[in-house]
Amino acid sequence: MSQVLVIGARGKTGRHVVSGLVSRGVSVKAASRNPDEFDGGHGVPTRFEWHDDSTWGSALNGVDAVYLVKPESEDVVDVVSQFVSRMQDAGVRRLVLLSECATQTRTDDVAERRAELAVEATSLDWTILRPSWFMQDIIDDDFFGPMIRDDGIMVMTTGGSATAWIDARDIAQVAVELLISGGYSQQALDLTGPQALTLSELADHISAAKGTPVLGVEETVADAESRMRQDGYDEDTIAYLTRIAVSIIDGHTSTVTGHVESITGHAPRTLESFLAENEAQLQPSAPTDTSESAEQNLAAKNEALFRRLVAAWARSDFDALLDCFADDMIYTDMPFHDAPVVGKPAFRRHVTDYNALFAHGHVDAELVTVVSTDSHVVGELSCRAVYVGPGAPTDGVPVHWYxxxxxxxxxxxxxxxxxYFDPTVFANAVQHVTA
Known part of the structure; x- marks a missing residue:
């Protein structure tokens, strides 16, 4: 093999693909938009821009194999299709495409599957990698890092299903072996870590490594989509992230495969070892300097506290719920404002009795609106449960209230x-089914 082009050479997997190939004596073109800023791997810095095809020819010149990380763009399918065609024209033989988990479950009209189909339609010697969630996303500033470090929560949409998190370095090592030695031609490989974990189990592992509690907060698909719209995400991105969430809910990320070990010769890295290695990046960020940013940070912390509180109440996790309150807290059901509940022991009794009104103590609580400041949080909840309290039939009755x-x-x-809520909702529901 004379030379390998690594696209995304500064990315989570690409940088390790570059260094892995170089350590094996392979000549590498390390492609990036700004090659002068490339700071690792010892490959030959090579200018490459997905949306400037004048950079493609020189990047592909003399190359036998390509590690391809797709661009994040609306026209990803067209761009990838044109590029793999140019690869064939340039005489490139081997292609390893970094795709994503569960793409095979998507219909052929969605972008991520269409990009794979564009590769599969070529005469190249291709292999597609479909890795599970990256462990690196746990500490990444653009993913879960800030909420774990500063808010003590990890918000995901999983429906209770598990995910087999994988270290990006293991993905890179698989790619290196396939680029050098070949094999697994015209195949798509599901890559995973050694263990599938539910959100609650994942939060427990992170808590142990961080040294302080981290709560896994389950977010419904509808709630996640609403939040993303409020944050300014475009509809295509929302649809894409929803497909990922649905894949998790449907159990497509819960299967552990043995491809990492069979290809690299070593077992995939464990989550425990990754978290131990990155323990410093789990700790709270340094305080900000300005009063305005301090207020914004405090408001964000208060919202995170509120989300933890609601999630704990909805699943009857009373220890986690009470941890959100001060010892001398005062709770008031405003329809009965003359009977406030004072102190955590009294509140535990109150909320235990209240949640016992619902089957298995479970409430599906969706946050409709949350507004937070540096001292207050106001949240509107849409709540659904099966009411089994006084007057309810044996199997209970579905109720919905705000x-x-x-x-x-x-x-x-x-x-x-x-x-604030309407206490007649439950009596009305019972009356409706018994009438």
Whole structure:
């Protein structure tokens, strides 16, 4: 093999593909938009831009194999199709495409599957890699890093299903072996770590490594889509991220495969070893300097506290719920404002009795709106449950109600909470089914 082109040479996997190939004596073109800024791997810095095809020819010149990381763009299918055609014209023999988990479950009209089909239609000696979620995303500033470090939560949409997280370095080592030695031609490989974990189990592992509690917060598909729209995501991106969430919910990320070990000769790295190695990146960020940014940071922390509180209540995790409150907290059901609940022991009894009104103590609570400041959080909840309280039939009765919580937060704990809701919802539901 004379030379390999690595596209995305500064990325999570690409940088390790470059260094892995170089360590094996392979000549590497390390492609990036700004090659002068390339800072690792010892490959030959090579200018490459997906949307400037004048850079493609020189990048492909003299290349036998390509490691291809798709661009993040609306026209990804067209760009990848044109590029693999140019690869064939340039005499490139081997292609390893980094795709994503569960793409085989998508219909042929979605972008990520169409990009794979464009590769499969070529005469190239191709292999497609479909890795599970990267462990690196846990500490990445653009993914879960900030919420874990500063808010003590990890928000995902999983439906209770597990994910077999994988270290990006293991993905890169698989790619290196396939680029050098070949094999697995015209195949797509599902790459995973050694263990599939639910969100709750993942949060426990992160908590142990971080040294402070991290709560896994389950977000419904509808709630996630609403949040992304509020954050300004375009509809194509929302649809893409929703497909990933649905893949997790459907269990497509829960299967552990043996491809990493069979191809590289070593077992994939464990989550425990990854977290231990990156323990410093799990710790809280340094405080900001300006008062304005401090207020914004405090408001974000308060919202995260509120989300933890709602998630813990909805699943009857009373220890996690009470951890969100100050010892001398005051809770008031506003329809019964003359009977406030004072102190955590009394509140535990109150909320235990309340959640016992619902089958298995479970409530599906969707956050409709959340507004937070440096001292208060107001949240509107859409709640669904099976009511099994007084008057309900043996199997219970489905109920749907809205509630608004107004919380005062001091030093990271809720000191008072006022709950506004219509208490006649439950009696009306019972009356409806028994009428």
């Amino acid at each position: 509630a608004t919580l107004v919380d005062t937060v001091v030093d990271g704990k809720v000191t008072s909470e006022h709950a």
